[in-house]
Amino acid sequence: MPNANNDIPAPQSERSAQSTNALSQVQRRAVSELLRVSPVADDLARRFQEAGFTLALVGGSVRDALLGRLGNDLDFTTDARPEDVLKIVRPWADAVWEVGIAFGTVGCKKSSFDIEVTTYRSEAYDRTSRKPEVSYGDSIEEDLVRRDFTVNAMAVFLPQKEFIDPHGGLEDLAARVLRTPGTPQESFSDDPLRMMRAARFAAQLDFEVAPDVVAAMKAMAGRIGIVSAERVRDELNKLILAAHPRKGLRLLVDSGIAERVLPELPALRLERDEHHRHKDVYEHTLTVLEQAIDLEEDGPDLVLRLAALLHDIGKPKTRRFESDGRVSFHHHEVVGAKMTKKRMIALKYSNDLVKDVSRLVELHLRFHGYGTGEWTDSAVRRYVRDAGPQLSRLHKLTRSDCTTRNKRKANALSRAYDGLEERIARLQEQEELDAIRPDLDGNEIMQILGIAPGPAVGKAYKQMLEIRLENGPMEREAAIAALKEWWATQG
Structure with missing residues (x-):
């Protein structure tokens, strides 16, 4: 088998000392991670071996092991058919589920590990279908070539720890680049959602996308239209919740895919002229998103991040050129809230999520509506009442929405909002603002x-x-x- 060994292999071609060092670090991390999961993984593999089948850790699990970030979700591939997989795992696992069995996947839980075992397969869309057609394969190489990217097309046969890397995924991992095992045109034709995955992995892993992959995304962007809204939404969520969402969002916009799945984002790139100046709304939005992320306290917050991404989408429809050279966007928050609701419904978001995000978009300018004067107690009460359970997120969104380079202005806004939060805290202590009700029921x-x-x-x-x-x-x-x-x- 190509690039097969009893350990993570050294690269075959000559490399610089820097590249070799990067690979050796990858190898050490992989050995450490694989040793951690070996008791469960090897036990399962021996059961497959005794039944006459092979089992290999595959895809994202191998990639994450090499990156030193393997969690307790383990993906395996096997030559056993789904009915045989069920016979093997049922006596062994703590729980088994069959929701993915139509696509050749059996899920199970063992101790703290969530495991999926998928039969070697190949899948492709026809020109109009939203669902892939699944057929089973007979070799690991056949399975790996249909994977989305080379860094996800590596496997480790267990229990012998035989490393399989027919498409140079290890080298691409060290170089932090995303390439496809075959041509990107073939890969994206098989599953158009892989174009969005390219952006998602760029955002999650902070990798660069190979030029030929980007070119194929631009040429085939329209193909994303055959993918269901639910799958697009799930991929978009993973991108937005990633560590570097700006990187992935830029790729979606620059490739033309965002025009098909989230057209409100590229629409923020408003034309500008020398007579009517205003800040770049698109760049401002990406900065607001990053600043909102910096204010998160308990991990990634999808509601806050969506609100930051969508807070200004009403600006293109409300832009007006004033006689004094200024540009206005009157009531863009109201228009934006309606647009947010419409787009999120189209992407099949839950009613609660649609309500929360559109409410934040609608309220994101409320703080500025009171000007620089002293807030009355009644204004503070209404602010808290209207924000409701989203008050904490509204605090973060409002603070994030300041992207001015004028430090004096930024500091003044920050102090003003500090003052408002202090007023809210005092009134909450006095009046239980979170549960404002009339004095008579x-x-x-x-x-x-x-x-x-x-x-x-x-x-x-x-x-x-x-x-x-x-x-x-x-x-x-x-x-x-x-x-x-x-x-x-x-x-």
């Missing part, structure tokens, strides 16, 4: 006014909420007096 309103359930009760409740937001907590007698005073004006 619906039953009390009906009893005081002597009315039955109906629209009038809802109207009165809303009025009492406005009074609560404006004045803060009221004594019961004062609240009753305010209700009666308002009711008298209603005829």
Whole structure:
């Protein structure tokens, strides 16, 4: 077998000392990672061996082992058919699932490891199908050539630790480059979603994409249209949640793929002229995303990152050239919230996620709407009430939205927002702002006014909420007096 050995191999061709050192580091990391998972992986492999089949750690698991970042999700490939895999893993695993069996994949859990075993296969789309056609193969080489990128087309046969690398994935890993095992045209024709995976892996691994791969992405961008919205959404999420999303998003835009899956992003590259100046909205958006990431406290936050990415998508539709040379984008946050909702629904996001992200887009300018003056208590209450459970994210988004190079202006905005957060904290302590309700509930309103359930009760409740937001907590007698005073004006 090409490049097969009992250990991670040294490269065959001559290299510089720097490249050789990089490869030796990769090898040491791989040995360490493989030793960690060996008790479970080798035990499973011996069971396949005893049944007359082979088993190899494959794809992303091998790549991540070489990078020193192998987790507890292990991917294997085998010459056993799915029904044979089930016979082998059922007596051994803690749990087994068959949701991917139509595509040749059996999943199982053993101790802390989530394992997938996939029969050697090849799959391809026809020109119109959204679902791949799966056929099983008979050799590891046949399986690896259909993988998306060379760094994912490596395998380690177990338990003997025989390394298989027919397409130079180890060298590409050391060089931090993404190439396809065959031609990129063949690869993307087989599965167009691989074009988005190129951008995702660039964002996750901080790798460069080979020029011929980028060229194929540009030429075949329209092919992404046959992929289902759900698969596009999942790939986009992985990219956005990656360590370097700017890198992947740039590739999607520059290749023309974003025009098909997220057209609002390339639309931010507004034309500029010498008479009407405004900041580059596209570059501003990517910077806001990165600044939002810097403010994350508990790991990647999809809601915050989507809101940062989409917060200004209403600007192209609302751009106006003013007579004094300025450019305005009046109400772009309202327009942007509607556009956000429409795009996220098209990408099959959950209702809750659509609601949360579009709400943040709608509110991202609220802080600036109050100008530089002192915030009233009622303004602070409304800010908290309108943000609701998204208040913490709104804090981060608002701070991230400052990309000015003017340090004095940036510091002034930061201090102003510090002041607002302090005001919110004080009022929250005094008034429990997170659960603002009227001083009188619906039953009390009906009893005081002597009315039955109906629209009038809802109207009165809303009025009492406005009074609560404006004045803060009221004594019961004062609240009753305010209700009666308002009711008298209603005829």
